[in-house]
Amino acid sequence: MAEPRLIEISPVTRVEGHGKVTIHLDKDGMVDEARLHIVEFRGFERFIHGRLLWEVPVIVQRLCGICPVSHHLAAAKAMDVICGVDELPPTAEKMRRLMHYGQVMQSHVLHFFHLAAPDLLFGFDAPADRRNIFEVLREKPELGRRAIMMRKFGQDIIQATAGKKIHGTAAIPGGINRNLPIETRDGFLKTVAEMQDWAMDALALARDYTLDHAEMVGGFAAFPSKYMSLVREGDGALDLYHGNLRMIDAEGGTIFDQLPYDRYHEVLVEDVRSWSYMKFPFIKEIGPDTGWYRVGPLARMNTVSLIDTPLANAARDELMAAHGTVKVHAVLANHWARMIEVLHCVEKITELLHDPDLQGTDLKATGERREEGIGVIEAPRGNLIHHYKVDENDQVTYCNLIVSTTHNNEGMNRAVKDVAVKHISGQPEITEGMLNHVEVAIRAYDPCLSCATHALGQMPLEVELLDAAGQTLDKRARAT
Amino acid sequence: MSGFSFQIDGVEVTAKNGQTIMEAADEAGIYIPRLCDHEGLRHQGGCRVCTVKAGGRSVAACTQPAALDLVVENETPHINKLRRDLVGMLFNEGNHLCPICEASGNCELQAMAYRLGMTEPTKFPYLEPCRPVDASHPDIALDNNRCISCGRCVRASQDVDGKGIFGYVGRGIHRHIAANGPDLQHTDAEVTDFAISAEVCPVGCIIRKREGFARPIGERDYDDHLIGYDIEKKRDE
Numbered sequence: 001m002a003e004p005r006l007i008e009i010s011p012v013t014r015v016e017g018h019g020k021v022t023i024h025l026d027k028d029g030m031v032d033e034a035r036l037h038i039v040e041f042r043g044f045e046r047f048i049h050g051r052l053l054w055e056v057p058v059i060v061q062r063l064c065g066i067c068p069v070s071h072h073l074a075a076a077k078a079m080d081v082i083c084g085v086d087e088l089p090p091t092a093e094k095m096r097r098l099m100h101y102g103q104v105m106q107s108h109v110l111h112f113f114h115l116a117a118p119d120l121l122f123g124f125d126a127p128a129d130r131r132n133i134f135e136v137l138r139e140k141p142e143l144g145r146r147a148i149m150m151r152k153f154g155q156d157i158i159q160a161t162a163g164k165k166i167h168g169t170a171a172i173p174g175g176i177n178r179n180l181p182i183e184t185r186d187g188f189l190k191t192v193a194e195m196q197d198w199a200m201d202a203l204a205l206a207r208d209y210t211l212d213h214a215e216m217v218g219g220f221a222a223f224p225s226k227y228m229s230l231v232r233e234g235d236g237a238l239d240l241y242h243g244n245l246r247m248i249d250a251e252g253g254t255i256f257d258q259l260p261y262d263r264y265h266e267v268l269v270e271d272v273r274s275w276s277y278m279k280f281p282f283i284k285e286i287g288p289d290t291g292w293y294r295v296g297p298l299a300r301m302n303t304v305s306l307i308d309t310p311l312a313n314a315a316r317d318e319l320m321a322a323h324g325t326v327k328v329h330a331v332l333a334n335h336w337a338r339m340i341e342v343l344h345c346v347e348k349i350t351e352l353l354h355d356p357d358l359q360g361t362d363l364k365a366t367g368e369r370r371e372e373g374i375g376v377i378e379a380p381r382g383n384l385i386h387h388y389k390v391d392e393n394d395q396v397t398y399c400n401l402i403v404s405t406t407h408n409n410e411g412m413n414r415a416v417k418d419v420a421v422k423h424i425s426g427q428p429e430i431t432e433g434m435l436n437h438v439e440v441a442i443r444a445y446d447p448c449l450s451c452a453t454h455a456l457g458q459m460p461l462e463v464e465l466l467d468a469a470g471q472t473l474d475k476r477a478r479a480t
Numbered sequence: 481m482s483g484f485s486f487q488i489d490g491v492e493v494t495a496k497n498g499q500t501i502m503e504a505a506d507e508a509g510i511y512i513p514r515l516c517d518h519e520g521l522r523h524q525g526g527c528r529v530c531t532v533k534a535g536g537r538s539v540a541a542c543t544q545p546a547a548l549d550l551v552v553e554n555e556t557p558h559i560n561k562l563r564r565d566l567v568g569m570l571f572n573e574g575n576h577l578c579p580i581c582e583a584s585g586n587c588e589l590q591a592m593a594y595r596l597g598m599t600e601p602t603k604f605p606y607l608e609p610c611r612p613v614d615a616s617h618p619d620i621a622l623d624n625n626r627c628i629s630c631g632r633c634v635r636a637s638q639d640v641d642g643k644g645i646f647g648y649v650g651r652g653i654h655r656h657i658a659a660n661g662p663d664l665q666h667t668d669a670e671v672t673d674f675a676i677s678a679e680v681c682p683v684g685c686i687i688r689k690r691e692g693f694a695r696p697i698g699e700r701d702y703d704d705h706l707i708g709y710d711i712e713k714k715r716d717e
Contacts, residue, residue, distance in 0.1 A: 050613055052621060054692040059580045163697030167579065170696060178696040393615040394689060 003027060007424070008464015008475035009435050012036075012442055019449045021438055022464040023420045029427065032468075034420040036412050036442060038278040038449050045399045053079055053390045057171050060386070060401070064448060066110065068167050069103035069158060070379035073241070074386040076171035077375030081262070082390050084367025085174040091360030092175035097241050098352045099161035099170065100377070104240055105345040106154025107380035108297070108338045111446045112202065113147030116335055119440050120209050125433035143205075146198050150342075153188075153195050157349060160184050175364030185353050192350050196311075199346045203315055203339040210336045211322060219422075221415035221441040222330040224250030226283070226293035228407065229303045230378050233258065236305035238312075238344065240378040246303050247283065247293060252326045255283065261376035264385055270402065278449070280409050281402055292410035295382025296445060297337035302327045307340075309347035315340045331415055331444045338446070341380075372398075379404050381446050405447040415441040430474065486550040488532075495546040502530055502541040505554070509715030511708030512554055513563055513592055515570075515682055516630035517542040522639060524631055527570075529563050529592065538562075560596055567592050568602030573653075575608060575625035576683075582692035583684030585700030589628055590683075591707035611656075616665035620676055621687040627657050628683055637675035645669045657685075 004027050010020035024033040044063055051059060057075040061068035073096055080088065088096070118131035121140065129135075137144035155165040160180060162168025170177050210217050230243035236257075245264065247255040256267055270279040271288045282291035293299075301320070307313040319328065319336055328337075352358060375386045382404030389398035405412075419441045423434050464475050485494050488501070488510050495504035500523065505512050516527035525543035532541045533553040541554075553559060570576075570589060578584045615621040629648070634657065637645040645667045649658045661667040669676060671688055680686070697703065 052613070052615060052687070052689070052692070054690060055580060055582060058582075058693060062579060168697060169693045172693050173690075177694055394621070395613065395615050 003473075004032070004466075004468035005029070005473035006464055006466015006471065007430055007435070008466070008472060009438060010464060010475060012439050019447075020464060021416055021442070022466055023416075023424060023438075024466045024468075025424075026468065029425065031417065031420045031425045034413075034417040034438075035275060036409075036416050038276045041277045045401055048396050048399045050395050053082055053388075053394045053396065054173050056388065056396060057173075058167075058169050060399075061167055063401075063403075065166055066448060067103055067107045067380050069099055069162065070377055070384050071386070072162070072168065072171050073100055074375040074377045074379075074384050075388075076173065077242075077377065078373035078386045078388050079173035079375070081373030081375070082370050082388065083173040084369055085365045086367070087365065088175055089360065089362040089365055090357040091179055092363055092365070093241075094352055094355060094357050095161050095176045095179060096171055098180070098349065098358065099158055099168075100241050101345040101348045101352070102154045102157025102161065104154075104380045105342050105349070106151045106158070108342045108345075109147060109150045109154065109202075111380075112206065112335055112338055112342075113143070113151075115446070116443055117143075117147075119436070119443070120335070124437050124440050125431075128432055128436070131436070146202075150195060150198055150202070153191060154345075157188065160188070172364065174366055177363065179360055179363065180358040182359055185358065188349070188353055192346065192353060196343070196346045196350065199339070199343040200311070203336075203343055206336045206339040207315075207318070207322075210330075210333055213332075217330045217332040220330070220332055221418045221444070222332075223414060223418065224327075224329045225411060226250065226255060226291075227299035227302045227327070228293050228295055229300045229383055230261065230376060231258070231304050232308070238300060238304040238307045238341075240341075240345075242377075245376075245383075248303055248327070250327060250329065252302070261385070262374040264374065264376065264402075265387070268402070270406075276409075278409050279402075279406055281407055282410075293407065294411040295404055295407040296334060297341050297380075297382075298328060298331070298334040299382060300378065301337045301340065307344055309344050309351070311347055312340050312344035315343060331411075331441060334444050334446070381405055381448055382407055403448070405445070405449060408445050408447065412442055412445050412447060415445070484546075484548040486546055486548060486552065488552045489554050489556075493546075499546050500542055501532060501534060501539075501544050501546045501550075501552055504546045505541065506711050507714075509712055509717075510554065511711040512541045513595065513708065514542055515567075515588060515592060515628065516632060518632050518636075518680065518682075520640070521632060521635045521680075524635065527566070527628070527630055529566055531559060531562060531566075533559065564593075564596040564598050565602065567596060568598060569604055570628045571598075572602060572604045572606050573609070574627060575611065577625075581626065581684045582687065583626070585697065585703055586678070586695070587684060587702075588682035588707060591702040594702070595706045595708065614659065614664050615689075616663040617667075617669060617689075618665070619671040619689050620664055620669055621689055622659065622664055623685055623687060624656060625685075626683045627685040629655065629657055630682055631657070632680050632682065633657065633675045633686060636677075636680045637673065640674040643668050643673065643675070645673070645675060 005025040007023040019038045022035050026032045057072050060075045061072040063071050114133045117136050122130050159165045162170045226249050228247040231246045232239035232243045245259040245261050246257045268281050269284045270281045282288045307316050372389045377384050385402040387400040391397050419438050423437045483494050483496050493504050493508045502512050512530050514530040516524050523542045525540035530541040531538050578590055611624040613623045633646045637643050645660050659667050
């Protein structure tokens with residue numbers, strides 16, 4: 001090719017939020033630069049200023065319609081601290097945990113079956129009109145039915161614990177505003193065993209796909225990195241609701257461990273770049289060039305010492321053994337990790353449903369007011385940090401949110417470039433299927449772009465091809 | 481006290497001398513929508529949501545005395561359209577963000593919009609006023625973004641509490657409720673005042689601190705019933 005070009009994929013589809021990809025090709029048609037741009041801004045961190053502290057868990061969850069429970073709970077945990085509550089009544093903590101497990105389950109099921117499965121079942125190069133959930137339902141009706149019913153089960157758990165399937169109000173500073181009636185519990189107990197069977201089948205599907213395509217998975221946007229998540233205090237087990245921070249390097253070496261999460265700002269800082277509304281967090285001591293890291297289901301499988309539910313723990317052992325390396329770096333293995341977590345959530349939900357504390361009536365604790373609170377949780381997409389300061393009038397004066405997708409910003413950009421170099425460099429013609437490879441890499445992170453930028457709005461993403469002078473030469477934008 | 485009868489939407493209603501149309505209707509189990517009126521407070525006739533046609537004229541049912549053989553129209557498409565527009569304008573004048581408001585589910589403005597079938601934003605422009613929150617009082621906050629100037633707190637504070645904590649300031653479109661002092665902490669307001677109680681403020685403007693979202697979804701005033709249900713159920717009893 002005589003002239004440099006710019007490819008633009010816009011919007012990137014089957015992800016939550018609005019973004020685009022630009023791929024710069026030099027005059028020889030080789031990829032010079034490839035970036036994931038987040039093109040919206042929402043401003044939650046600013047307009048929450050002046051609002052009253054008990055409103056915060058209800059307001060900030062409006063960042064997202066996919067995993068609002070994560071924001072609801074992270075904010076509630078921060079407000080617990082501000083209200084001087086270091087330990088919730090057992091009923092309150094267990095209700096919140098149940099809500100969270102229902103949330104992680106439904107979000108992972110949504111991603112795996114509705115968003116990623118069309119790529120995995122029909123191929124990355126399949127015609128675009130086949131790559132959707134309706135085609136999955138047409139060709140694999142039983143799989144599609146289970147996808148819908150599993151998501152419904154998770155959503156029903158959220159409704160029973162939060163009051164609504166989306167944007168409930170149950171977590172209040174210091175506790176919860178409801179318990180779980182015995183008849184509601186009995187309803188869930190009738191179906192939870194079937195959910196566990198289906199979770200096992202979904203896990204087998206994700207595992208078999210990864211193993212059957214081991215060569216492709218091992219080379220597709222797979223690169224080593226550092227990983228971070230919460231781990232349970234003491235034994236370092238997977239704990240999606242609470243724990244301390246653990247960061248490991250690509251070989252599994254400890255960067256920090258059992259760090260109380262209210263000290264996150266001592267180890268992490270955020271970089272800003274002019275071409276994206278999403279920040280780039282990195283480890284303060286190491287710096288932005290090499291101090292980036294990843295979070296999410298696969299990161300959690302890498303960081304934790306064990307999983308405290310037997311089926312999920314065995315599944316994790318199999319995942320780690322199958323890759324033959326100390327840690328798993330293949331981004332597409334996220335799907336396998338995600339299904340391990342679905343199984344873990346179902347096991348935890350079963351355990352909680354048998355716990356009589358859920359019918360307790362001591363729902364809220366009080367304590368001595370503090371000015372500052374930090375709440376951290378493992379959201380479906382990874383570590384989620386909420387940090388607030390509140391004045392003596394109960395009004396918010398400071399808010400900082402570091403969302404899972406933000407932690408993964410550098411990783412996603414590297415994945416985009418990796419795939420662009422392998423699949424687009426030197427190609428005489430750029431096909432839609434090639435561009436979908438870029439989207440598949442982004443999709444594996446299950447990014448929630450609207451959460452990450454706190455941006456209003458429309459959901460989709462785009463890919464753009466620029467020449468050396470920055471002129472747009474080609475652009476792919478799909479209807480939203 | 482002697483009585484007489486009149487009609488509301490074709491239903492024969494008995495009234496006592498001196499009763500307003502709304503008072504007689506309430507006793508008969510006929511709900512006439514209202515926002516500024518509240519049991520135990522003097523009538524104001526301010527919001528006009530209780531507008532009915534009485535003898536062919538549009539009047540406020542909360543202040544208009546009932547009269548012998550009066551023919552009143554209440555639940556007609558035309559009157560409900562007028563009420564829906566009035567309620568819509570109340571939404572547009574303030575900053576009513578139901579999804580994040582702690583009064584949601586207990587809010588009379590929201591419930592009235594549901595009852596009147598307001599399913600989408602109105603045709604009127606949003607004024608989006610800039611109204612800061614006064615959270616200076618240790619137990620009470622005032623979020624004027626949600627105020628509809630119904631004046632129930634003004635009457636409750638003056639007539640029941642005997643304090644006069646709230647009053648109107650400004651004129652025309654700028655008229656609004658304000659605390660009788662530079663801010664709420666410099667008034668005699670107490671969380672035990674009737675004016676501060678949950679039943680007086682129909683929206684989420686007067687806030688008792690640290691109570692927000694304590695009532696779960698499903699147990700709030702209007703989760704299962706339309707506003708006016710408590711009056712209408714009298715007809716079934």
